[in-house]
Amino acid sequence: xxxxxxxxxxxxxxxxxxxxxxxxxxxxxxxxxxxxxxxxxxxxxxxxxxxxxxxxxxxxxxxxxxxxxxxxxxxxxxxxxxxxxxxxxxxxxxxxxxxxxxxxxxxxxxxxxxxxxxxxxxxxxxxxxxxxxxxxxxxxxxxxxxxxxxxxxxxxxxxxxxxxxxxxxxxxxxxxxxxxxxxxxxxxxxxxxxxxxxxxxxxxxx
Numbered sequence: 018x019x020x021x022x023x024x025x026x027x028x029x030x031x032x033x034x035x036x037x038x039x040x041x042x043x044x045x046x047x048x049x050x051x052x053x054x055x056x057x058x059x060x061x062x063x064x065x066x067x068x069x070x071x072x073x074x075x076x077x078x079x080x081x082x083x084x085x086x087x088x089x090x091x092x093x094x095x096x097x098x099x100x101x102x103x104x105x106x107x108x109x110x111x112x113x114x115x116x117x118x119x120x121x122x123x124x125x126x127x128x129x130x131x132x133x134x135x136x137x138x139x140x141x142x143x144x145x146x147x148x149x150x151x152x153x154x155x156x157x158x159x160x161x162x163x164x165x166x167x168x169x170x171x172x173x174x175x176x177x178x179x180x181x182x183x184x185x186x187x188x189x190x191x192x193x194x195x196x197x198x199x200x201x202x203x204x205x206x207x208x209x210x211x212x213x214x215x216x217x218x219x220x221x222x223x
Contacts, residue, residue, distance in 0.1 A: 083181070087103060140215060
């Protein structure tokens with residue numbers, strides 16, 4: 018469990034260091050970096066490679082590479098039940114929810130990740146607006162990418178929510194990511210879990 022906790026924390030910090038396009042929060046304050054102990058810094062560097070291996074393994078791109086408005090909720094679970102829910106917004110009549118589930122092989126030293134299930138469903142404009150309102154209600158673009166100090170104890174999961182606000186003019190496109198370990202029950206958490214709710218609703222219909 019200790020190894021898993023380090024990995025989850027590493028992912029969160031690595032994401033903050035590895036954002037590749039313009040964000041409203043470009044850097045982590047120096048005071049945070051200064052407070053990180055040597056093991057934490059070492060883990061964060063490895064975490065960048067760790068996250069890249071996950072996305073490469075399950076055929077996920079950076080959001081900006083999809084070329085349209087998009088959201089991605091990444092649920093990292095200590096017990097291996099990891100999932101990603103990505104919203105692709107093409108226009109108000111064409112919105113899809115991509116759900117991916119993957120597992121990690123903890124016995125592998127280099128890290129292996131296997132896609133166990135993938136599905137694509139359509140979202141209605143009403144569902145998208147409901148989700149979007151929760152994101153706005155969380156003041157997503159004003160949230161810090163990571164809270165520090167981080168919690169001392171983990172219940173085994175982290176929530177990572179990304180948004181790419183697309184514009185045909187590259188200089189106007191923007192990206193933001195918020196990562197929280199065991200988030201409290203507020204709009205941020207509700208927004209993330211709303212995508213899971215949409216997925217389960219469509220799954221039960223079928």
